[in-house]
Structures are given as C-alpha cells and as structure tokens.
Amino acid sequence: MFLYDVTRNGQPVYDPIVNQSLDNYLVNDLHLSGHGLMIYVNQPAVIIGVHQNAYNEVNLPYLKDHNIKLVRRTSGGGAVYHDFGNLIFENIVIGDTSDFGHFNVFADPILKALQAMGATQAQLRGRNDMVLGNQKFSGMTMFKAGDAFAAGGTLMYNLNLEAASAVLTPDAEKLASKGVGSVNSRVTNIMSYLRPEFQNLSIEQFRTELLKRVFNVNDLSKIETYHLNDHDWSIIDQRLAGKYDTDAWNFGKNPGYDQYRSHHFDIGTVAFNFSVNDQRISAFKTYGDFINGGDPAIVDAVMLGVPFTQQGLTAALTAGDYQSNIGNMPVEELVNLILGH
Incomplete structure (x- = not known):
C-alpha cells in the first residue's frame, strides 16, 4: 500500500467539491496500479449518496444559513456531515477487484491504528459501520469502475454533533430500525476514547498520528507516496467544471411526483x-x-x-x-x- 499526497502546492485542500472528485480522477484517469490510500479534511459540508434525494435528506434552509456546502458523491450510501473535526479516508485499488464489497479489508487497518491509540473497543459492525459500543464514528462506502474501485469513509474525531443533527434529516424509519431516536444518539466522536496524548490534537495532527500507525512508521517521509502534480490538478479542475461543481449534480432536481x-x-x-x-x-x-x-x-x-x-x-x-x-x-x-x- 502507498499514500496519495493530495495537497496542492504543499497546502491542504479543504474544498469538499474538489476533494469529492479526487477518487473519480484517481480511479478513472490516473489509474496507478496497486493499492493507494488518501486521507483529507473538508470544510463544513453535507455529502450525500449518488442515489439520494437532497430535498428529503437535508435541512436545506439550515444548510444555506450556516454556509454549509452540499456535495453529491459518485458512490452509494447515506448522507453524512463533515467539518474540521472529521477525517475522510479513501482506498483506491487498481487492477484487482477481488476485495470489492469487503468492507472489513479496509476497516481493519484503521481500526488497528485507533486501537493502538487507545480506542481498544473500536470495531466494524454490520455492513459498513465502525463503532464504539453502540455508537457509530465511521460509515463506509464503495464504488467500482472496470478493474478498479474506491473504498472509504469518515472518521469522526471531534465533529460538531449539534450541526450534524440539525442539518441531516434521516428517515425516521431508518433510525427506528437501528433502535435509536436521533442522529446524536447513534454517533460519537472518537477523541475521548483515545489516550490523553491524542485527545487535544488538531485534525492535521490526528491525521499524521493515524497514518504513522496505519503504515507502521515513525515519520510520514518513510511512506511510499505519490504526490499529485500540476498536470494532475489541471485534469481534476477540468473534470470539476460543468459537472461536479454544479447544482444540477449536487442538489439534483426534486421531481415532486405525486x-x-x-x-x-x-x-x-x-x-x-x-x-x-x-x-x-x-x-x-x-x-x-x-x-x-x-x-x-x-x-x-x-x-x-x-x-x-x-x-x-x-x-x-x-x-x-x-x-x-x-x-x-x-x-x-x-x-x-x-x-x-
């Protein structure tokens, strides 16, 4: 496994519309053989699944009033809230799709890293959720294209749970099926479960500590890394223009059928x-x-x-x-x- 450096001119990119398009570029355009991992951070945003109705999943007035972006990903899954207290990880696998659909393969390295940092009870539960006790701190999703696929999810370190609860409007029946009454009651941040030295990190510091344990190194410079270059970014910019940066893609049209x-x-x-x-x-x-x-x-x-x-x-x-x-x-x-x- 190697690491994708998805900074631009050495600086982190926090735009969720740009970041959400990276997996599509890495899978369909760059197409580097093997298993790569990227981990990034988004500014406040709601990310919805490719098949979801934004008008049914999101409190759109709250979204607008609080300057939260809405981004539609190219894979399935439910709506999630991101902010500067959250990491997004994505595995890009080219040339071998035998692990597609096996969420445990991609959850295990993350879980072992978190366990090493003190969250000893972190585990995968059900189809694609990472949990501590009965509370979820990560949801995972996948999409496949030819001989390649992407598999990733979120990691709630110190997410604003009040904002998440206010902006997301999940189906009441879905919540009931999980035996809970609200978004807040079924999710948790992992920060307080970690050892004290990992409980007051910036999100970038948390990313560094997590990566060191995923790759079993004491310095990120020792990780085999592909750095996105100016040519890569020029193609990503072209892909964004006219599709992933449009309201037609991200919001979609509410059919309003009978x-x-x-x-x-x-x-x-x-x-x-x-x-x-x-x-x-x-x-x-x-x-x-x-x-x-x-x-x-x-x-x-x-x-x-x-x-x-x-x-x-x-x-x-x-x-x-x-x-x-x-x-x-x-x-x-x-x-x-x-x-x-």
Missing part, C-alpha cells in the same frame, strides 16, 4: 417517487442509500407506462434487473412498497 414510498430494508433505505395516470406509471424515480455497482435509472426507465398492478410492476422490476441495480431482495417486497401494502 406519491413517495420509502422503507428501510436489509440492503438500506429504498424510496420511490412516482406518479400514476390511468392506472399506469407516468413518472418514476428511485432513491436510497443502498450500495451497489448498478444504475437505478435503468429500473426507472422500464417502469414508465407499466400497469399499476402486482403483475405489471413485478414484470417491469424484473426486466430492469432490479437485483443488480437496486439490491438483492424478493421482488414482492419492492412491489408491495410501491403499491403501499
């Missing part, structure tokens, strides 16, 4: 926003925090014009390969959700 159905399944939350005219689907959009390598838009396309019946919906979801593009579950569960049963 009916909205949402349910939290084992694969994550699945939501459908749709309209029905003359007992046929006239508009359809899939949302959710599920993580897969598919494209829900394929399902959306085949649903148009479909009879609003058990048989019609079942046939359409099957034709749209819902198992690959939404998640592996009985088709009856999705049909019943759409029908409101």
Whole structure:
C-alpha cells in the first residue's frame, strides 16, 4: 500500500467539491496500479449518496444559513456531515477487484491504528459501520469502475454533533430500525476514547498520528507516496467544471411526483417517487442509500407506462434487473412498497 499526497502546492485542500472528485480522477484517469490510500479534511459540508434525494435528506434552509456546502458523491450510501473535526479516508485499488464489497479489508487497518491509540473497543459492525459500543464514528462506502474501485469513509474525531443533527434529516424509519431516536444518539466522536496524548490534537495532527500507525512508521517521509502534480490538478479542475461543481449534480432536481414510498430494508433505505395516470406509471424515480455497482435509472426507465398492478410492476422490476441495480431482495417486497401494502 502507498499514500496519495493530495495537497496542492504543499497546502491542504479543504474544498469538499474538489476533494469529492479526487477518487473519480484517481480511479478513472490516473489509474496507478496497486493499492493507494488518501486521507483529507473538508470544510463544513453535507455529502450525500449518488442515489439520494437532497430535498428529503437535508435541512436545506439550515444548510444555506450556516454556509454549509452540499456535495453529491459518485458512490452509494447515506448522507453524512463533515467539518474540521472529521477525517475522510479513501482506498483506491487498481487492477484487482477481488476485495470489492469487503468492507472489513479496509476497516481493519484503521481500526488497528485507533486501537493502538487507545480506542481498544473500536470495531466494524454490520455492513459498513465502525463503532464504539453502540455508537457509530465511521460509515463506509464503495464504488467500482472496470478493474478498479474506491473504498472509504469518515472518521469522526471531534465533529460538531449539534450541526450534524440539525442539518441531516434521516428517515425516521431508518433510525427506528437501528433502535435509536436521533442522529446524536447513534454517533460519537472518537477523541475521548483515545489516550490523553491524542485527545487535544488538531485534525492535521490526528491525521499524521493515524497514518504513522496505519503504515507502521515513525515519520510520514518513510511512506511510499505519490504526490499529485500540476498536470494532475489541471485534469481534476477540468473534470470539476460543468459537472461536479454544479447544482444540477449536487442538489439534483426534486421531481415532486405525486406519491413517495420509502422503507428501510436489509440492503438500506429504498424510496420511490412516482406518479400514476390511468392506472399506469407516468413518472418514476428511485432513491436510497443502498450500495451497489448498478444504475437505478435503468429500473426507472422500464417502469414508465407499466400497469399499476402486482403483475405489471413485478414484470417491469424484473426486466430492469432490479437485483443488480437496486439490491438483492424478493421482488414482492419492492412491489408491495410501491403499491403501499
């Protein structure tokens, strides 16, 4: 494993729109063979999954009033809040996708580093959460492109939990499924669990101490490192322009169709926003925090014009390969959700 230095002219980049595009560049453009790791910090921002509806997941007035950026990532998963008390780590793996979907492979080095720093009870729980006791301090996600994939997540060191609770509006059913009543009750910062010498660090100092233990070195200069250069940054700037830096990408359009159905399944939350005219689907959009390598838009396309019946919906979801593009579950569960049963 090697390290990506994602500073620009020797200075950290805190713009979440820029940082969120780095994995896409490293996977699809630079394409360095092997396993690289980058760790960076964002200014206050809400990061939403590629399939999520910003208008349903985020308190947009609070976001605007507090100058918090909204950024849509290119992978699945749920909405998270970032600020200067939080680290983002991302593994970029090129040439071997055998570990895609195995969150433990990428959680283990982080967990061992944190355990060495005093958080001895830190562990991976469920599909993709790192926890201390019953409280989460990291959520992970992945996306794949050809022979490459990215796998990463957050590390809450000293995050502003009040801001996170105010700006995020998670589905009440999702919270209930986890046996909790609010965002604050199910998340925690790891700072107070670490040994005293690690409890009052700046976020950059915490990053340094974590990396030294992940790579088992006493100085970052001993880590094999690829430094992003001016040519890399020029391409990243080009990729940002007109897509990842636009409201059309980050906010998306709220379809506002007539009916909205949402349910939290084992694969994550699945939501459908749709309209029905003359007992046929006239508009359809899939949302959710599920993580897969598919494209829900394929399902959306085949649903148009479909009879609003058990048989019609079942046939359409099957034709749209819902198992690959939404998640592996009985088709009856999705049909019943759409029908409101």
